Amino acid sequence: MKLNITLNGAKKSLEIAPNAYLLDVLRDLAGMKSVKRGCGEGTCGACAVLIDGRLRNSCITFAAHCEGATVLTVEGIGSHEHPHILQKAFVNHGATQCGYCNPGSLLAAKALLDRNPDPTMDQVKEALDGNLCRCTGYVKRIDAVLDAAKEMKSSREEKR
Template sequence: MMIPVELKINGKDYSLNVKPNELLLNVLRERLNLLGAKYGCGIGECGACTVLLNGKAVLSCLILAASVSGQEITTIEGISENNKLHPLQEAFIEEGAIQCGFCTPGMVMTAKALLDENPEPGYDEIKEAIRGNLCRCTGYVNIVKAIKSGSKKLKERRKE
């Protein structure tokens, strides 16, 4: 049995038929070739699969695609504008917050959800927000710095 699903992903409308047990992460990666969200643990423990669902950070490895029909998804592929990286992406590069990069899309999406809700978070709020995103490489210091820097960049952009 297939279930018809309508999704708005990165501003584009998609009509798909999905299996009842098909995960949002698999639909993004395998059907739509949106490979930014990563399959890490598959059980909700690493955050590598984080995307935004109606603006909130969610773990796409735990969400059935059929359960989010009619809703809006944003992936890392959808946050740059006019071929320009999102300020958080720039900040991750500048602060050396990326090593292997496997955790980065999920980390950036979690950070984006945080800054959309709380544009100037303190260090403790940043650490709290990313506690579900595991990084095996960087040690988190530069990631936290990058999110702080991304927040400053966004503030500057709002003034322009």
């Protein structure tokens, strides 16, 4: 069957199996290798993507359910040349160790800041809770998100 989605801002029409999971479609058909498989059962968040702005574990999401949706992966939020403030903050704060969980965690952070640009530490912790990380102990990651929120706020104020 055909799947039509807007992936990282570009319209895509992909030929998928009706029972294909979004994770496999994104990785194998759309080449979005940032979407990682950590558990395959929706418990670790390594495969998390934004579907119409909402954080979803793509390993337990049927691709067919995403017809017409807007899907965002880390490839779509920034690049080496133009990194997102969150990506820079993760690097600056040492929030990236092995990095396997980074794409999912970054999207969780982005989903939070999109709906709540000025979160408290507890709100950050809660927003990142579904994205397991075994390397960092989360401390630097939480700091990175809080710092990015601050920076995004000040850049918004500058623009005014």
